[in-house]
Amino acid sequence: MPPFFKRLHRKKDGRELWLYSLTPEEASPLPELQEPFHPAPHLRYHPLRGEWVVYAAHRQGRTFLPPKEHCPLCPSQAGGFPTEIPFAAFQVAVFENRFPSFVEEAPPPPEGLPVPVEAALGRCEVVVYTPSHTGSLATLTEEERLLLAWVWRDRYQALYALPGVRFVMPFENRGEAVGVTLHHPHGQIYAYPFVPPVLERESQAFRERPVLLELFPHLGPYVVDEEEGFLAFVPPFARYPYEVWVAPRERRPGPWTFSEGEMAAFARLLGRVVARYDTLFGEPFPYVMVFHAAPLGEEATFHFHVEFYPPKRTRDRIKYLAGTELGAGTFVVDALPEETAKALREAL
Amino acid sequence: MPPFFKRLHRKKDGRELWLYSLTPEEASPLPELQEPFHPAPHLRYHPLRGEWVVYAAHRQGRTFLPPKEHCPLCPSQAGGFPTEIPFAAFQVAVFENRFPSFVEEAPPPPEGLPVPVEAALGRCEVVVYTPSHTGSLATLTEEERLLLAWVWRDRYQALYALPGVRFVMPFENRGEAVGVTLHHPHGQIYAYPFVPPVLERESQAFRERPVLLELFPHLGPYVVDEEEGFLAFVPPFARYPYEVWVAPRERRPGPWTFSEGEMAAFARLLGRVVARYDTLFGEPFPYVMVFHAAPLGEEATFHFHVEFYPPKRTRDRIKYLAGTELGAGTFVVDALPEETAKALREAL
Missing domain, CATH: 3.30.428.10 (HIT-like)
Structure with missing residues (x-):
């Protein structure tokens, strides 16, 4: 219960x-x-x-x-x-x-x-x-x-x-x-x-291959933090300078399949990611956080993960989405994920 | 020449x-x-x-x-x-x-x-x-x-x-x-x-049907302004409250195929759309403006158009892209295109 x-x-x-x-x-x-x-x-x-x-x-x-x-x-x-x-x-x-x-x-x-x-x-x-x-x-x-x-x-x-x-x-x-x-x-x-467009594309990718399971063994320099069974990392293909994802190491379609121990590890890791953000610039760090769980019917292949999109590219500068991001769908990023992962890893 | x-x-x-x-x-x-x-x-x-x-x-x-x-x-x-x-x-x-x-x-x-x-x-x-x-x-x-x-x-x-x-x-x-x-x-x-993702999706839509040519006969309340051979309109499916598109009435893959007369009409209409924007709230109106011409190889079906994405939803309020827009790709809009088209039509 x-x-x-x-x-x-x-x-x-x-x-x-x-x-x-x-x-x-x-x-x-x-x-x-x-x-x-x-x-x-x-x-x-x-x-x-x-x-x-x-x-x-x-x-x-x-x-x-x-x-x-x-x-x-x-x-x-x-x-x-x-x-x-x-x-x-x-x-x-x-x-x-x-x-x-x-x-x-x-x-x-x-x-x-x-x-x-x-x-x-x-x-x-x-x-x-x-x-x-x-x-x-x-x-x-x-x-x-x-x-x-x-x-x-x-x-x-x-x-x-x-x-x-x-x-x-x-x-x-x-x-x-x-x-x-x-x-x-x-x-x-x-x-x-x-099924919204981003989830349609993610679902299709997961149907073709276990994208996150393939990525995890190579995440060394991108890992920000971890808990038993969970990883927090800057994706090597981040679209925002301080983007962080949190995901279970084994594939789970959504939190409704987590064990009690996984629930606790997930909650702790989410809290620590936000603590790292707030420590980074010494002030509350703005972000959009979204949970991507399996859409209906995708439970057999979708890998649950949380994505944080922070709008800051430096302490004082916002990354605005403009011509290429909004009009073409192609993101241009100023900071390398290897470097922002290191900054967040060292923030706590 | x-x-x-x-x-x-x-x-x-x-x-x-x-x-x-x-x-x-x-x-x-x-x-x-x-x-x-x-x-x-x-x-x-x-x-x-x-x-x-x-x-x-x-x-x-x-x-x-x-x-x-x-x-x-x-x-x-x-x-x-x-x-x-x-x-x-x-x-x-x-x-x-x-x-x-x-x-x-x-x-x-x-x-x-x-x-x-x-x-x-x-x-x-x-x-x-x-x-x-x-x-x-x-x-x-x-x-x-x-x-x-x-x-x-x-x-x-x-x-x-x-x-x-x-x-x-x-x-x-x-x-x-x-x-x-x-x-x-x-x-x-x-x-x-x-070919960036947005253009890939638009190209596919145009390969399947002449989306804009099918839309134009039904644009009555959405038209903001026009010039010989060109329309400026709020798309009935606008993702930003004051979104405006400018397009030739006949299909052209890009400005490189415009006649001299079309070049002049296009330039005049673009200028008047911006004049309408600046009149709307009595101050320079922020926007992202993108030209969507045919990507390489799509010249036979793609219909050139300009898209304006203004971030304002009222004089004093910005429409921020947040959870649903950035994380799911689904836009939520506060204003009806019929109404913003009317406001822009009456602005000059």
Whole structure:
């Protein structure tokens, strides 16, 4: 039995809120804001790139860098500002995004468009890592981080069970440099009704050969850190100067197949990668972190891994994606992976 | 005969500089800076995404937002600071990038890496639109913009003639929001030794069907502007809120097949799109602009078009690419193309 408790609270606007904890919690809910929740995203097909684009016009109004006292991800206080989480205490909270790109009850797409359209079926969730307004994957206690890893695993299982979902991706956008709109430590999960283009290409590569298993014996100078059964490394073909991947040494399709020992090693290694990032320039290091687990049907060959894309190329300079990256899909990198791996290895 | 003159000047460090003008120019060169020029980019293969990544470590030292009096793209002045262009006057200047991602004399790639490597053969050029330090495609005179269009056409022909070049892409990064390091109005051209992933996908789509010709009859609410034989429109499947494409109504593989009349219409329409952008929020509008012409061998089916990707989603907000865009390749857009097309149509 997994080492956590979970409790479902249905928010007044109909959204699900799950509270995960290491010990059972029974507190009664506090009053909630009840704002309208009628998201209406839809999909349009890009006929030249061969990919779906999501239109979620309701997102323009989303919360943008609120002051700390109005953080919607903090616990609510009796008599105080009602946050997204109507409880005075929690450990990890997961709720349906109020500004979703995919929803289970997506309305029919608009008619009469000159390209194929579809309903944006699926689900978008917010994962609040901790009740504390500050912190990161690096500053959580080992116990908190392990609980979070179990939450990801549980959400994978819940979301892949939804009808029509073909790919589930936990991710975290960290830092204003990547456009975060809320500073409270949190991530997101998207459950897509299609296999997105990057995962389609990765799936095809894994169907042809065990790319990561072939790479691991040659990773010497690229290894940043390790734990029993897991490696953290700068890929020798990194597209961002300080890109880091975390992967199990043996092929696993996703965290839902990890042993309890693997869960703990994975959580520790993720935390240490972020600690290395934050030590590198002596300040919180912005990044986009994405989990690549097997899309539906790819479980026999896909090798789970986490990819961190940090936008910094030096302490003071951002690597902007521009003409060649956005317009051609070819990345130009200023720093050699051998060197950034060494810097990150020596950072702790 | 094309309506321009061109003159080759070999810079002291060996790089080519081409001066394009409407009337012959004969001025003698002024003194030049002579800094070392030994670029050593190389390519590594990303085995999961199936794409080449360019390593150009020498680029870390490139010029970053210099003060106006040290702009390397301004004309040189006798007795003054030597710029990249050792002439006191010019109309349009094209020179080999001092920090190239591809070079004709690329050294052999490093040995012993755990992924395939190649020399980064090709060429990168800088196109200086005007001797004036300020301005844009919108503020050039009609005559200057037409000369610039002929320069692009001439560079297409020169670069596709280089051995090993498979795709040539003029582009412009405009505004600090997309990371420009020099404000002087200019663009760049990359000549790639492979067909980059985005162009591979577009080529395949065009091989299967004439995607743009099929789209044009249905573009009514998406049209932003037009000229004889050319359309400017927000694609109904735009990935950026104010994305605009410019394309000939009939299929042309690239500007090298335009008639003289088409050259003029194309130049006018590009200028007016930028004028609309700059009017929209009453300030210079940042964007990445890329030209998608036929890669080598795709001339029979590819339909030339220009894509503008502006990073703004409102006057004050940037659309950051984050988890879903960078990690999955699926774009989420806040604004409907029908609405942004209307805003741009009404902007002038």
